[in-house]
Amino acid sequence: MAWLNQCGWKIEFGHMLRNMGIYHEKGVDVHMAADLLRGAYKNLYDTAILVSSDTDLIPAIQYLREEGKKLEYIGFSHQPSYGLIKYSDVRTLLKKEDLEPFQSTKKHQKTRRSLR
Helix, strand or coil: CHHHHHCCCCCCCCEEEEECCEEEEECHHHHHHHHHHHHHHCCCCCEEEEECCCHHHHHHHHHHHHCCCEEEEEEECCCCCHHHHHHCCEEEEECHHHHHHHCCCHHHHHHHHHHC
16 A cells, blocks of 8 residues: 555545444445545546445536546446446456455465565
8 A cells, every 4th residue: 555655546444333243334435425526626636436336426426427527437247336337437347366466365475576
């Protein structure tokens, strides 16, 4: 993550709520919608890259599209969001094998080292 920060990416984490030993995210969709809207309003981006399949974000996406912004949707092939696909300009659906090189197991450590 330090490398992403050095490249100018802002990384934020959502809030986790523990209930009976199970963690649930809270308010993440609202935070993401606010970031999309703030960025569109302040003209901070031309294309928003969204890694989420939460269709609650569609109203915010409709607004950013009205403002002339583009949306790149990144989701997962086993459960794509057809609602977000409909409103995106670029779509990428990741497969399990796309993520395997980034898993932190001994099997993949050699691959991870070669990426540095």
